[in-house]
Structure formats: C-alpha cells, structure tokens
Amino acid sequence: xxxxxxxxxxxxxxxxxxxxxxxxxxxxxxxxxxxxxxxxxxxxxxxxxxxxxxxxxxxxxxxxxxxxxxxxxxxxxxxxxxxxxxxxxxxxxxxxxxxxxxxxxxxxxxxxxxxxxxxxxxxxxxxxxxxxxxxxxxxxxxxxxxxxxxxxxxxxxxxxxxxxxxxxxxxxxxxxxxxxxxxxxxxxxxxxxxxxxxxxxxxxxxxxxxxxxxxxxxxxxxxxxxxxxxxxxxxxxxxxxxxxxxxxxxxxxxxxxxxxxxxxxxxx
Amino acid sequence: xxxxxxxxxxxxxxxxxxxxxxxxxxxxxxxxxxxxxxxxxxxxxxxxxxxxxxxxxxxxxxxxxxxxxxxxxxxxxxxxxxxxxxxxxxxxxxxxxxxxxxxxxxxxxxxxxxxxxxxxxxxxxxxxxxxxxxxxxxxxxxxxxxxxxxxxxxxxxxxxxxxxxxxxxxxxxxxxxxxxxxxxxxxxxxxxxxxxxxxxxxxxxxxxxxxxxxxxxxxxxxxxxxxxxxxxxxxxxxxxxxxxxxxxxxxxxxxxxxxxxxxxxxxxxxxxxxxxxxxxxxxxxxxxxxxxxxxxxxxxxxxxxxxxxxxxx
Numbered sequence: 001x002x003x004x005x006x007x008x009x010x011x012x013x014x015x016x017x018x019x020x021x022x023x024x025x026x027x028x029x030x031x032x033x034x035x036x037x038x039x040x041x042x043x044x045x046x047x048x049x050x051x052x053x054x055x056x057x058x059x060x061x062x063x064x065x066x067x068x069x070x071x072x073x074x075x076x077x078x079x080x081x082x083x084x085x086x087x088x089x090x091x092x093x094x095x096x097x098x099x100x101x102x103x104x105x106x107x108x109x110x111x112x113x114x115x116x117x118x119x120x121x122x123x124x125x126x127x128x129x130x131x132x133x134x135x136x137x138x139x140x141x142x143x144x145x146x147x148x149x150x151x152x153x154x155x156x157x158x159x160x161x162x163x164x165x166x167x168x169x170x171x172x173x174x175x176x177x178x179x180x181x182x183x184x185x186x187x188x189x190x191x192x193x194x195x196x197x198x199x200x201x202x203x204x205x206x207x208x209x210x211x212x213x214x215x216x217x218x219x220x221x222x223x224x225x226x227x228x229x230x231x232x233x234x235x236x237x238x239x240x241x242x243x244x245x246x247x248x249x250x251x252x253x254x255x256x257x258x259x260x261x262x263x264x265x266x267x268x
Numbered sequence: 269x270x271x272x273x274x275x276x277x278x279x280x281x282x283x284x285x286x287x288x289x290x291x292x293x294x295x296x297x298x299x300x301x302x303x304x305x306x307x308x309x310x311x312x313x314x315x316x317x318x319x320x321x322x323x324x325x326x327x328x329x330x331x332x333x334x335x336x337x338x339x340x341x342x343x344x345x346x347x348x349x350x351x352x353x354x355x356x357x358x359x360x361x362x363x364x365x366x367x368x369x370x371x372x373x374x375x376x377x378x379x380x381x382x383x384x385x386x387x388x389x390x391x392x393x394x395x396x397x398x399x400x401x402x403x404x405x406x407x408x409x410x411x412x413x414x415x416x417x418x419x420x421x422x423x424x425x426x427x428x429x430x431x432x433x434x435x436x437x438x439x440x441x442x443x444x445x446x447x448x449x450x451x452x453x454x455x456x457x458x459x460x461x462x463x464x465x466x467x468x469x470x471x472x473x474x475x476x477x478x479x480x481x482x483x484x485x486x487x488x489x490x491x492x493x494x495x496x497x498x499x500x501x502x503x504x505x506x507x508x509x510x511x512x513x514x515x516x517x518x519x520x521x522x523x524x525x526x527x528x529x530x531x532x533x534x535x536x537x538x539x540x541x542x543x544x545x546x547x548x549x550x551x552x553x554x555x556x557x558x559x560x561x562x563x564x565x566x567x568x569x570x571x572x573x574x575x576x577x578x579x580x581x
C-alpha cells in the first residue's frame with residue numbers, strides 16, 4: 001500500500017465523515033431518543049422482565065438490555081448508509097466517484113471504512129450513555145468493545161455498499177433494508193438471551209448465525225463477563241472471530257462488486 | 269501526432285437500446301475535439317466509456333494506449349470529466365466540494381486552497397462558495413461542474429455540454445477557460461448539440477446520430493463534404509401538403525430536405541438557380557414567404573447527413 005492509496009483512503013473516509021457532520025441535528029435527536037429509550041422504556045421493561053429461573057445464572061436484565069439496544073442502534077445506523085448511498089447514486093455522485101483517479105478497490109474499501117467510522121461515531125454518544133449507566137466498567141473492556149463495534153459497523157457498511165450498488169434501485173433499497181433492519185434485530189439476541197430463544201428452534205437457529213447476536217453477546221461478555229459467559233451465544237473468541245470475518249468478508253465482497261460489476265447509470 | 273483516445277467498433281447497449289453502434293474514432297493529442305449530435309445520439313455514453321464510468325458492451329477504447337476495461341485505474345489518471353448534469357448533493361457547498369476534489373486529484377491542502385480559489389474567481393463562483401447547492405442557479409451549478417476539470421488539469425479534459433444552461437457572458441468565459449486548458453497541454457473533448465459552440469471551439473468534429481458516426485473532419489471539411497456547395501431555403505404559405513408538392517417539383521435541382529416550416533435544396537450556383545426556382549414556383553401558384561441563398565452551416569451539414577435537425581434529434 002503506497003502513499004497515494006493511503007491518501008485516497010483518507011479522502012474517501014473524509015467524504016463520509018463530512019456527510020455525517022452535516023447531520024449534527026439528526027445525530028443529536030437520535031441520541032436524545034436513545035437516552036429516553038434506555039432511561040424510561042428500558043427501566044419499565046426491566047421492571048416487567050423476570051429472568052430468574054429461566055437462566056442458569058443471575059443476569060441483570062437492564063444491563064443485558066442496555067448493550068442490546070446499543071447494538072441494535074449501531075446496526076440500524078450502519079444499515080441507514082444504504083439510503084445515503086442510494087441518494088448519492090440518484091444524484092450521480094457515484095458516477096462522479098467512479099470517474100476520479102482512484103482505483104475501484106480503494107474506492108470500495110474507502111467507502112466501507114468511511115461509512116463504518118461515520119456510523120460508529122454516530123453511536124459514540126449512545127455508547128457513552130451505556131457506559132455511564134453500567135457504572136463500573138474497565139478500560140480494557142471499553143477499548144475492545146469500541147474496536148469490535150467499529151469493525152461491525154464497517155462490515156455492515158461493506159454489505160450495504162455491495163447490495164445498493166448491485167440493486168441500483170431506490171425502491172428496492174428502501175424495501176430490502178427496511179425489512180432487513182427490522183427482521184434481523186428481532187431475530188437476534190438483542191432483547192432475549194439465547195437460552196430463552198432455545199425454546200423456539202427456528203428462531204434460535206437464525207439468532208445463532210445473526211451477526212447482531214454475535215456483536216451484542218460479545219459486548220455483554222466483555223462487560224458482564226462472569227454472569228454472562230455461560231449463556232452467551234458462543235465463546236468470546238468465536239464471536240470476535242465471527243465479527244472480524246464478517247468485516248473482512250463484506251469488505252472483500254464490496255471490492256469485488258465495485259471492481260467487476262459496478263458502472264454508472266441504470267438507476268431505477 | 270500521438271493519438272490520445274482510440275475507439276474501435278465500440279458498442280454500448282442498455283437492454284434493447286443501442287446507445288453507441290460500432291463507433292470508430294481517433295482523437296489526437298492536444299486538439300479540441302467535438303462530438304456533435306442531438307440528445308440521445310450517444311455522445312454522453314461515449315464520453316462516460318472513455319472516462320471508465322460505463323463499460324462497453326463490445327469493442328475497444330484506449331486512452332494513451334491503455335484499455336479502459338483492463339487498465340481503468342491507469343486511464344482515470346489521464347481523464348477528467350465535467351458531467352452534463354452537475355454532480356452534487358443539495359446540501360453540498362461549492363468550495364468544500366471543489367476543495368475535496370482538488371485533494372483527490374493530487375493537490376496538497378495548501379495548493380488545493382489556492383487553485384480552487386483561482387478557478388472559482390475565474391468562473392465568477394467565489395461569491396457563491398459557501399452557498400448550498402440548492403441555492404445556486406442551474407448555470408452556477410454547471411460552472412461548479414466545469415471547475416472540477418479546470419482544477420484537475422487532466423491530460424484529457426472532457427466536457428459534456430459545457431455551456432448548457434449558462435448565460436451568454438459566462439459562456440465566453442467558459443470557452444476561454446477551456447481554450448486555456450488546451451494551451452496548458454490538455455486534449456479537450458466537448459460533447460455538444462450547439463452548432464455555434466462546436467464551430468467556435470472545435471478543431472475537429474465528429475457528427476454522431478443514433479449512436480453512429482455520420483461524418484468526421486474540420487468545420488471546413490464538413491461543410492465542403494456537402495457535394496452541392498449552396499443551399500436555397502424556402503418558406504411557403506401553406507400546409508405540409510404544399511411543402512410536399514414543392515419538394516416534388518424541386519427535386520430536379522438537387523437534394524431536398526424538408527422540415528415543418530422550410531424546404532432546403534442543396535445545389536450549385538445557388539444565386540442563379542434561386543431565380544429559376546422562384547419563377548417556377550410562382551408559375552405553379554405557390555405563395556413564397558421567404559427565399560434565401562446561403563452557404564451551409566454545421567446545422568445544414570448535420571441536416572444533410574441525417575435528415576434531422578440538431579435540436580430536434
């Protein structure tokens with residue numbers, strides 16, 4: 001990787017970050033909504049939920065819920081990159097980018113990393129709220145969780161980039177990612193532990209391969225280690241590998257699609 | 269003279285539509301080359317293939333010997349394009365957009381600030397630098413798009429209908445800036461359906477219609493390519509039927525091309541024949557509103573070659 005490649009990557013990341021900065025008001029609104037979600041609805045929900053007896057260990061549902069809801073936000077905001085990319089395609093920005101003196105691979109990786117970082121930074125205030133509510137957290141867990149959240153956001157952005165550039169349709173993008181967003185969050189361990197889901201086999205199988213389950217349970221394992229490792233969806237190493245594999249796999253998919261398949265025009 | 273862009277048997281299909289149909293073309297280094305044709309003739313598609321945005325269905329395109337498919341990354345280092353429709357989001361601001369563009373095409377941050385300011389001042393954009401794109405007029409947006417190529421100074425500078433939507437005074441400023449770019453070493457390709465722009469700017473012109481190359485040469489060569497050197501243009505009182513009857517009558521003088529409100533006869537010795545034609549038409553009861561004898565323009569060349577008007581397509 002030479003200096004020009006790094007420079008191009010940096011500028012593509014900057015492109016996505018600039019776009020996010022213009023949405024400061026939107027970000028602030030989402031953060032406020034998140035605070036209300038975790039303080040009002042989260043506490044109300046926790047008051048109704050009784051996990052004791054259902055699980056082999058005693059888990060505080062509120063803590064479980066906090067990391068689940070943060071993960072669902074991270075996923076939704078990463079998926080919302082689809083609408084941004086679709087808008088860019090509609091306005092011809094993708095054609096403009098394809099004409100620039102940047103290799104297709106660097107373009108794909110740059111937009112994947114840039115979109116991932118933008119989504120990650122978007123959720124950073126929410127993460128801070130979660131840490132504040134969890135109270136006693138160690139620095140190591142914070143660093144590892146931030147890194148894994150960033151990797152997760154990049155992998156979702158890589159996936160989204162590949163699909164939107166292949167679909168070339170605003171309507172198809174809206175439908176597909178709207179459905180994917182709501183379905184995948186619900187078919188995961190965001191709100192329910194895997195052991196509870198095991199009573200409904202098909203649900204459990206989807207949750208087991210669902211990347212949202214892996215990132216949610218990985219974060220829980222980091223912060224609620226002693227209680228949670230017994231009921232997590234997989235071992236910490238397996239979950240971390242899954243997230244890393246996802247990031248590498250979807251970035252490679254984005255590179256392949258942008259390099260071999262994507263051309264301007266044809267937006268429906 | 270080195271060939272900057274070489275196009276061989278280029279075909280581009282979109283579904284069942286053939287946008288470019290077996291096009292062969294050489295564009296020489298350092299020239300200002302025009303692609304002249306109506307909307308939908310395949311000009312933009314050809315330009316987007318040269319700039320690697322579209323992929324050809326078949327055929328070959330080389331930029332300084334580099335294949336646009338296999339060596340797209342290299343080709344993009346030579347080419348810069350100002351699109352027909354300005355490419356920006358409604359919340360973009362010209363200065364930020366151009367600064368980012370300048371850095372992507374290789375300027376350091378300080379150089380980028382300087383070159384962007386210079387180009388924006390030349391094009392009269394500086395006062396609009398911090399406005400949102402949605403606040404700009406169509407002409408100003410177009411100038412922002414042109415500014416990208418002027419900043420980039422690429423070896424091959426492509427402009428797709430550069431002065432569409434631009435006012436008359438700004439048109440001249442843009443033309444001067446494009447000429448200056450050529451002076452600095454760029455090969456310039458302009459796609460246009462404006463005959464005046466093509467005649468004024470381009471040293472060689474390819475006339476394209478329905479994806480096919482109809483004629484190629486300098487402005488003079490194209491005008492001389494009409495075998496009969498003069499045009500008698502008639503406007504008659506009457507309906508389409510009147511023009512049909514007149515056309516039948518005047519075919520003996522040369523090739524005739526009829527539009528809704530005029531009839532053109534391509535012939536030699538126009539002044540002498542015009543009197544004959546006038547007498548003949550009067551004797552057959554036609555009422556002549558206007559008769560003109562003129563030398564062919566590029567519009568006439570296009571009309572002669574395709575039977576269609578440039579603006580109508």
